[in-house]
Amino acid sequence: MGMHLEWTSNLSVGVQEIDSQHRELFKRINSLLDATNEDMESEVVNDTFDFLQEYVLHHFTAEQNLMLTRKYPQSDEHMLLHNGFIRDIYRLQDKYEKDGATPELLEAIKSRISEWFLEHVTVRDKALGEFLKS
Numbered sequence: 001m002g003m004h005l006e007w008t009s010n011l012s013v014g015v016q017e018i019d020s021q022h023r024e025l026f027k028r029i030n031s032l033l034d035a036t037n038e039d040m041e042s043e044v045v046n047d048t049f050d051f052l053q054e055y056v057l058h059h060f061t062a063e064q065n066l067m068l069t070r071k072y073p074q075s076d077e078h079m080l081l082h083n084g085f086i087r088d089i090y091r092l093q094d095k096y097e098k099d100g101a102t103p104e105l106l107e108a109i110k111s112r113i114s115e116w117f118l119e120h121v122t123v124r125d126k127a128l129g130e131f132l133k134s
């Protein structure tokens, strides 16, 4: 389905721990896309938001630890992006709780979660991966 994030080998950042966490995140983002697209019961949708948020925090913490340990020069900038993403997910969940799975919400989940994450992996995390391998 075109809606879904699909993992391909060119998304690898070359660091096994990060790659496997990215795959898990793709799955959890896809679950959120399904739950909201299919307008599932609000309890299910909320659980799916929580399930995604929990893993996002786990994954960003792991990346941030690697950046700090290796003194990655772009770590501040990278962490700001992470924090913005976390905030966006909370905001979208709030919106969902207020208004339900509106077309605007679905569009925002697509652009601010799915596409954002794909872009982040392709640009920022690949740069981080290059640095960690060097």
Ligand SMILES: [Fe+2]
Residues within 6 Å of the ligand: 063, 078, 082, 120, 124, 125
């Ligand atoms: Fe990142």
